[in-house]
Amino acid sequence: MMRCCSRIRPSIRKASGCGRKPRTLGDWEYATFEEDFKQLKIKGNRMIKRHLLGTMLALVLTTAAQAADVKVVNDDAWFAEGPIWYQDKLFYVEYGRGSVDVWDGKKNDIFWKMDGCGPSAVLPTTTGEFLVTCYDNNTIGRISADGKTLPAYDKDTDDKPFSGPNDFAPDKDGGVYFTGSGKVGPLIDPSAYYIGKDGSVKKVAGDLHNANGLVLSNDGKILYLVETEDNRIIEFDVSSDHSLSNRRVFLRLDDLFPNQPHIWPDGIKMDKQGEMYIGQSPRSLDAPGKIIVVDKDAKLLRTLSVPSPSMPNFAFGPDEKMLYVMALDQIDAAPWHGKVYEVPNK
Numbered sequence: 001m002m003r004c005c006s007r008i009r010p011s012i013r014k015a016s017g018c019g020r021k022p023r024t025l026g027d028w029e030y031a032t033f034e035e036d037f038k039q040l041k042i043k044g045n046r047m048i049k050r051h052l053l054g055t056m057l058a059l060v061l062t063t064a065a066q067a068a069d070v071k072v073v074n075d076d077a078w079f080a081e082g083p084i085w086y087q088d089k090l091f092y093v094e095y096g097r098g099s100v101d102v103w104d105g106k107k108n109d110i111f112w113k114m115d116g117c118g119p120s121a122v123l124p125t126t127t128g129e130f131l132v133t134c135y136d137n138n139t140i141g142r143i144s145a146d147g148k149t150l151p152a153y154d155k156d157t158d159d160k161p162f163s164g165p166n167d168f169a170p171d172k173d174g175g176v177y178f179t180g181s182g183k184v185g186p187l188i189d190p191s192a193y194y195i196g197k198d199g200s201v202k203k204v205a206g207d208l209h210n211a212n213g214l215v216l217s218n219d220g221k222i223l224y225l226v227e228t229e230d231n232r233i234i235e236f237d238v239s240s241d242h243s244l245s246n247r248r249v250f251l252r253l254d255d256l257f258p259n260q261p262h263i264w265p266d267g268i269k270m271d272k273q274g275e276m277y278i279g280q281s282p283r284s285l286d287a288p289g290k291i292i293v294v295d296k297d298a299k300l301l302r303t304l305s306v307p308s309p310s311m312p313n314f315a316f317g318p319d320e321k322m323l324y325v326m327a328l329d330q331i332d333a334a335p336w337h338g339k340v341y342e343v344p345n346k
Contacts, residue, residue, distance in 0.1 A: 001081050001082070001095070001121070001135065001166055001167065001212065001266065001267075001281075001313070069343065070306055070307065070341055070342070070343055071341065071342040071343075072339050072340070072342075073090070073103055073339075073340040073341060073342050074101075074103065074108050074339060075339050076337070076339075077094055077326070077327075077337070077338045077339055077340050078094045078095065078096025078097045078335040078336055078337065078338070079094060079095035079096040079328060079335070079336035079338065080092050080093070080094055080095075080101075080326035080327070080328075080339075080340050081094075081119070081120050081121060081267075081312060081313050081326050082119070082120050082121025082122055082123075082133065082168070082267070082313055082326075083122075083313060083314065083315035083324055083326055083340075084122065084123060084124065084315050085315050085316060085317050085318065086124045087124075088104075088105075088318075089102050089103060089104050089105075090102065090103040090315065090317075090324050090340075091111065091122050091124070091130075092122065092315070092324075092326060093119035093120060093121060093122050093132065094119070095118055095119060095120060095135070095336065096334060096335035096336050096337075097110075097113070097335070098113055098114055098115055098116070098117055098118065098119060099111075099112065099113040099119070100112040100113070100119060100122045100132055100143065103340070108340075111143075111147050112130075112132070112143050112147045112149070114134070114141065116134075116136060116137050117132065117134035117135075117136060117137055117139075117141055118135040118136025118137065119132045119133065119134060119135070120133045120135040120165070120166050120167065121133045121166065121167045121168050121178075121313075123168040123170060123176060125170075125174070126174040126197070127174075127197075128145045129142055129143060129144055129145060129150060130142070130143040130144075130145075131143075131168065131176065131178075131195070133165035133166055133167060133168065133178060134152070134165060135164050135165055135166060135181070138154070138161055138162045138163055138165065138180075139152040139153060139162065139165065140152060140153040140154075140162070140165055140178065140195070140201070153195065153199070153201050155201070156193060156201045156202060156203050157200055157201060157202050157203075158203065160203070162180045162191075162193070163180045163181070163182050163183060163189065163191070164180050164181035164182055164190070165178055165179070165180055165181075166178070166179040166180065166181045166211065166212055166213075167179050167212060167213045167214055167267060167313075168214075169214045169215050169216050169223065170216075171220055171238075171242070172220050173197070173242070174197040175194055175195055175196050175197055175242060176194070176195045177192060177193065177194050177195075177204070177214055177216070177223060177242075178192070178193050178195065179191075179192050179193075179208075179211035179212060179213075179214055179225065180192070180193065180211065181210055181211055181212065182208070182211065189206075189207075190206075190208040190209065190210060190211035191203050191205060191206045191208060191211065192204050192205035192206075192208065192211060192214065192223075192225060192244070194242045202242075204242065204243055204244045205225075205236065205244050205247070208225070208227055209227045209228075209229050209230045210227060210228040210229040210230075211225060211226070211227060212225075212226040212227070212228045212265065212266055212267070213225075213226040213265070213266055213267035213268040213278075213279070213313070214226065214268065215268045215269055215270045215276070216238070216270070217270065217274070218270060218272070218274055220238060221237065221238055222235050222236065222237060222238060223235065223238050224250055224268060224270075224276065226265045226266065226267075226268055226278075228264055228266065228281075231252065231254055231262050231263060231265065232249055232250075232251060232252045232253060232265075233249075233250045233251045233253075233265060233268065233276075233278070234247055234248065234249055234250060235247075235248055235249075235250040236248075250298055251294065251298040253265055253278075253292075256292070256294075256298075262283075263278075263280045263292070264280050264281050264282060264283060265278050265279070265292075266278075266280055266281045266312035266313060267279040267312055267313030267314065269314065269315070269316065271316065271320050272320060274296050275294065275295055275296075275301060276293070276294050276295075276296075277291055277293050277314065277323075278291065278292040278293075278294070279291055279311050279312045279313050279314055279326075280292070280310070280311065280312070281310050281311075281312045281328075281331070282309055282310055282331070283331070289306075289308065289309050289310045289311045289327070290303045290304065290305045290311070291303060291304040291305070291311055291314060291323070291325070304323065304345075306325050306327055306339075306341045306343055308327035308328060308329050308338060308339060308341075309328070309329065309331065310327060310328040310329075310331050310338070311325050311327045311328075312326060312328070313326045314326060316345070317342070317345075320345055321344070321345055322343065322344060322345055323341075323342075323343045323344075323345045324340065324341070324342055324343075325340070325341040325342075325343055326338070326340060327339050327340070327341060
């Protein structure tokens with residue numbers, strides 16, 4: 001889930017650069033970012049050819065879900081985010097409604113609701129309860145198995161509060177990593193944390209830039225983390241005590257798509273083959289959203305799309321044959337109408 005420009009809502013001031021007037025080249029729209037001007041001074045046919053070649057390559061690699069293949073699970077979702085498939089049901093949050101929802105294959109019901117939470121992800125734990133990142137009130141909410149509110153986590157072991165809890169990544173030891181996206185603007189103050197089985201919450205990384213989605217490698221030895229504003233994914237080595245070290249860049253999205261608008265990466269997931277799926281939240285309705293799939297070496301394998309411009313997060317269904325995609329059609333104002341899709345993962 002994205003903040004300010006990265007996560008859109010009227011109560012937060014736009015950071016430097018938000019609201020830039022878009023410029024159009026054919027059917028493609030790109031934002032006039034200051035850094036982009038350095039790359040976009042070439043005029044005429046040469047520039048057009050570069051964009052056309054980039055577009056053709058993207059089309060070749062794209063798996064656009066056919067209308068007959070796509071199923072709408074919820075056609076009135078208000079900023080659906082942070083989903084997970086659990087016990088034959090789809091759990092997800094609606095930031096716009098302040099709720100955790102559950103879909104049983106036939107209907108959607110509200111499982112839990114709290115005004116002021118601003119949920120952005122939900123996760124079942126090994127203890128039988130659920131955790132929810134409360135982005136607005138800066139806590140990690142706790143929910144019982146039957147949907148009752150439990151005392152929340154609101155500080156780390158150094159007695160410091162969280163800032164914009166965003167997304168989760170569970171590990172094989174029964175603990176959970178989560179991101180705090182930090183304050184809006186140019187400050188590089190987001191952090192990453194680890195919740196142990198004993199309920200302790202330790203800060204494991206700082207000096208991040210709009211920390212967003214995160215996921216562990218299948219062997220649990222590497223933690224991947226999205227820095228949305230830097231348009232990249234970084235990685236850390238994971239130690240046996242769950243601390244992180246050896247920070248480095250795994251993928252720069254601008255390198256992957258050099259002739260297209262910024263990707264603005266959001267949620268990430270890892271399938272059983274070790275392929276990484278990357279959601280995105282475009283800042284323009286004219287820039288089509290997509291889920292990007294890369295291999296362990298950050299090589300582009302394919303992309304998936306649905307009939308909505310923004311798809312910040314998603315979850316694998318049973319056997320990973322389906323993707324449950326959280327999508328937005330309205331990205332610039334509350335209540336951020338969108339949909340939840342069931343899409344064949346192919």
